[in-house]
Amino acid sequence: MSQSNAHSSGELSHLADEESERRTPLIADLRLWAVIGIVALLIAPHFIYPVMIAKVLCFALFAAAFNLLLGFAGLLSFGHAAFFGFSAYVTGYCLQSLGFSAELGILAGTATGALLGLLIGALAIRRQGIYFAMITLALSQMVYFVCLQAPFTGGEDGLQGVPRQPLFGVIDMTRNINVYYLVLAIFCFGIFIIYRAVHSPFGQVLKSIRENEDRAISLGYDADRYKLLAFVLSATLAGLAGSTKVMIFQLASLTDVQWQMSGEVVLMAVLGGIGTMLGPILGATIIITLQNELAQIGSLTTIVQGAVFVVCVLLFRRGIVGELSHRWNRWRGRSDGRGGDAPRTVQES
Amino acid sequence: MKLLRTMLLAGAATALASPALAQDGGISDDAVKIGMLLDMSGPYSALDGQGSVVAVQMAIDEMGGEIDGKKIELMTADHQNKADIGSNLARQWSDQNNVDLILGGANSGVGIALQEVTSEKNIAYINNGAASAALTNENCAPETGIHWTYDTDALANGTAVAMVKEGNDSWYFITADYAFGHKLEENAMDAVKANGGTVVGNVRAPFPTQDFSSFLLQAQGSGAKVIGLANAGTDTQNSVKQAQEFGIVQGGQKLASLLLFLTDVEALGLDASQGLTLTTGFYWDQDDMAREWSAKFEEKHGSKPTMVQAGMYSSALNYLKAVKEAGTDEAKAVVAKLKEMPIEDAFSRNGKVRADGLMVHDMFLAQVKTPDESKGNWDFYNIIRTIPGDDAFRKLEDGSCEAAKG
Numbered sequence: 139m140s141q142s143n144a145h146s147s148g149e150l151s152h153l154a155d156e157e158s159e160r161r162t163p164l165i166a167d168l169r170l171w172a173v174i175g176i177v178a179l180l181i182a183p184h185f186i187y188p189v190m191i192a193k194v195l196c197f198a199l200f201a202a203a204f205n206l207l208l209g210f211a212g213l214l215s216f217g218h219a220a221f222f223g224f225s226a227y228v229t230g231y232c233l234q235s236l237g238f239s240a241e242l243g244i245l246a247g248t249a250t251g252a253l254l255g256l257l258i259g260a261l262a263i264r265r266q267g268i269y270f271a272m273i274t275l276a277l278s279q280m281v282y283f284v285c286l287q288a289p290f291t292g293g294e295d296g297l298q299g300v301p302r303q304p305l306f307g308v309i310d311m312t313r314n315i316n317v318y319y320l321v322l323a324i325f326c327f328g329i330f331i332i333y334r335a336v337h338s339p340f341g342q343v344l345k346s347i348r349e350n351e352d353r354a355i356s357l358g359y360d361a362d363r364y365k366l367l368a369f370v371l372s373a374t375l376a377g378l379a380g381s382t383k384v385m386i387f388q389l390a391s392l393t394d395v396q397w398q399m400s401g402e403v404v405l406m407a408v409l410g411g412i413g414t415m416l417g418p419i420l421g422a423t424i425i426i427t428l429q430n431e432l433a434q435i436g437s438l439t440t441i442v443q444g445a446v447f448v449v450c451v452l453l454f455r456r457g458i459v460g461e462l463s464h465r466w467n468r469w470r471g472r473s474d475g476r477g478g479d480a481p482r483t484v485q486e487s
Numbered sequence: 488m489k490l491l492r493t494m495l496l497a498g499a500a501t502a503l504a505s506p507a508l509a510q511d512g513g514i515s516d517d518a519v520k521i522g523m524l525l526d527m528s529g530p531y532s533a534l535d536g537q538g539s540v541v542a543v544q545m546a547i548d549e550m551g552g553e554i555d556g557k558k559i560e561l562m563t564a565d566h567q568n569k570a571d572i573g574s575n576l577a578r579q580w581s582d583q584n585n586v587d588l589i590l591g592g593a594n595s596g597v598g599i600a601l602q603e604v605t606s607e608k609n610i611a612y613i614n615n616g617a618a619s620a621a622l623t624n625e626n627c628a629p630e631t632g633i634h635w636t637y638d639t640d641a642l643a644n645g646t647a648v649a650m651v652k653e654g655n656d657s658w659y660f661i662t663a664d665y666a667f668g669h670k671l672e673e674n675a676m677d678a679v680k681a682n683g684g685t686v687v688g689n690v691r692a693p694f695p696t697q698d699f700s701s702f703l704l705q706a707q708g709s710g711a712k713v714i715g716l717a718n719a720g721t722d723t724q725n726s727v728k729q730a731q732e733f734g735i736v737q738g739g740q741k742l743a744s745l746l747l748f749l750t751d752v753e754a755l756g757l758d759a760s761q762g763l764t765l766t767t768g769f770y771w772d773q774d775d776m777a778r779e780w781s782a783k784f785e786e787k788h789g790s791k792p793t794m795v796q797a798g799m800y801s802s803a804l805n806y807l808k809a810v811k812e813a814g815t816d817e818a819k820a821v822v823a824k825l826k827e828m829p830i831e832d833a834f835s836r837n838g839k840v841r842a843d844g845l846m847v848h849d850m851f852l853a854q855v856k857t858p859d860e861s862k863g864n865w866d867f868y869n870i871i872r873t874i875p876g877d878d879a880f881r882k883l884e885d886g887s888c889e890a891a892k893g
Contacts, residue, residue, distance in 0.1 A: 292666070295599050434565075
């Protein structure tokens with residue numbers, strides 16, 4: 139609940155947060171779940187179409203990167219498509235025109251995301267709240283127009299038929315299953331980085347800035363530096379996700395840099411539960427699966443999607459994972475004899 | 488009996504057709520599977536969408552729902568104008584459903600992505616909605632991919648050449664400022680100049696634009712006889728509406744839209760769009776065959792078909808005929824067969840599929856009727872003249888599909 143008014147000062151709920159974090163009830167479980175999740179993903183391609191899961195993983199990483207900023211630093215960026223999409227173009231160009239191998243192409247795209255994040259972040263973090271969102275939106279629209287006009291992006295046709303260059307020059311990437319495991323490795327790496335960042339002193343400072351920026355500054359933290367660092371980290375990982383996507387679909391298109399994509403990633407994070415580790419992953423899975431499965435029911439696609447969002451907003455105000463872990467904690471609290479109100483928000487599920 | 492006939496047909500076809508066919512005869516997994524990927528809910532859903540599905544179903548019904556006892560199956564999906572969704576579904580259909588033909592609808596970005604996937608997976612691919620000439624140029628896949636209804640070259644070229652020949656020899660362009668608009672403008676400019684016309688000037692309007700007044704006033708002030716609109720969709724609708732408010736057509740200048748669909752005219756109304764000159768690949772009232780088919784289509788779908796929907800019907804029908812004749816649904820063999828067949832049906836006049844995958848057929852130069860001329864619903868165009876396919880479309884040797892030039 140505290141996420142929604144991240145910037146209002148004087149909220150005392152963070153005290154309750156701190157308490158719940160000290161108890162960290164789900165941490166042990168989370169590790170267990172992580173192992174189960176990875177094992178499941180390792181064998182999943184034998185049961186589900188691998189290209190589809192790879193796509194879900196890409197968007198899950200993207201949403202998790204976005205969530206790092208919104209959920210843990212309280213910064214609502216409305217321009218994350220710029221990092222995701224532009225990195226995709228750079229990777230596509232490197233693979234197609236410069237003949238880079240897969241890992242170099244992805245690195246180049248990721249570095250572009252970082253650089254772009256530094257530029258946009260340095261400007262945007264000077265303002266807060268809605269103004270921050272508007273600045274990121276404006277700057278990402280500039281990136282969009284560059285992609286629309288620049289000769290190397292192929293205009294509205296996008297970059298098409300990007301070759302799947304071999305990984306390290308030797309591993310054949312033309313097989314879907316190989317690409318899948320590459321994507322899985324990148325996904326785990328990205329999520330691990332986010333996990334480490336959130337559960338480090340750096341992450342603690344970010345959370346304190348989210349809860350009360352003035353107080354964090356008064357304690358001697360250079361809030362702007364922390365915010366910029368979080369922004370760059372988030373942009374880099376978004377870039378990594380975008381670059382990886384090129385390996386799957388062999389294309390980079392305007393869809394990925396359009397503002398609608400920035401909105402979509404907000405939806406993924408909010409639907410799953412912002413400020414949770416699993417939320418954005420679940421949110422991305424739901425949205426991508428909906429897009430893919432509903433595509434085949436005909437002209438009702440967008441209507442059904444809309445209805446799903448309405449239902450989720452009405453029933454899961456903290457996002458699906460946020461709501462579930464909230465209920466779980468309340469139930470636990472009750473069975474511990476601590477009353478229903480002990481942990482008010484849960485950040486660690 | 489049926490089996491015998493299939494075998495005989497397959498044998499005959501194998502004996503007759505190109506060497507590519509020799510590798511395998513017969514229809515794979517006992518069904519001819521057609522997958523359609525189009526915009527069912529977005530900006531192109533009116534001109535393409537459900538109407539295209541109805542049209543393809545009509546083609547399947549016309550073939551009796553089966554070919555030599557093998558069922559014809561139809562799958563459809565909404566690509567939501569996202570290249571990755573389209574490409575994902577195409578891959579999935581190929582890997583899991585063994586789809587034989589993919590029919591692609593509007594949106595060039597998705598269209599080209601599908602061309603890449605289908606050529607990699609060896610699936611026949613026919614695009615009807617996408618405008619981009621890249622499908623048969625730099626992104627061509629001549630062995631599996633066909634571009635059926637129209638492309639930017641044919642539209643821009645057709646309108647520009649025909650109008651210049653009628654003495655409308657000075658042009659001013661209002662161009663949507665992105666690659667598609669630039670390409671359309673370039674094509675039309677070349678055609679104008681090659682036929683002895685002059686280009687007085689041009690202006691680039693950002694994409695998308697709500698307010699065209701300054702661009703229209705510049706165009707009006709230029710004194711050009713024709714104002715060419717190198718844009719599409721809502722840009723076209725906005726510019727045409729506002730041109731009417733400025734009294735451009737009434738003032739003696741002509742308005743030429745380089746990409747306009749029947750549904751655009753319906754949305755604009757005849758008051759706003761009267762007098763507009765355009766090129767179209769199909770008009771429901773073009774001749775008896777088209778009228779007859781369009782009436783059946785209207786019964787099922789509730790509106791007259793656009794050129795994209797008619798093209799969908801035509802491409803599905805001819806594909807199925809080619810499968811029947813070739814006796815196999817192997818993509819390269821069927822596409823090779825299509826290239827041998829004359830394409831003549833409710834949609835196409837004097838059609839042939841060229842080596843680079845472009846379906847060259849007669850186009851029509853049309854002018855939007857005035858409200859007085861129109862006899863009612865859907866009576867929108869006067870067909871001024873037929874543009875023979877070879878004049879309308881780009882020449883094979885001028886294209887950049889190296890694989891087809893050989």
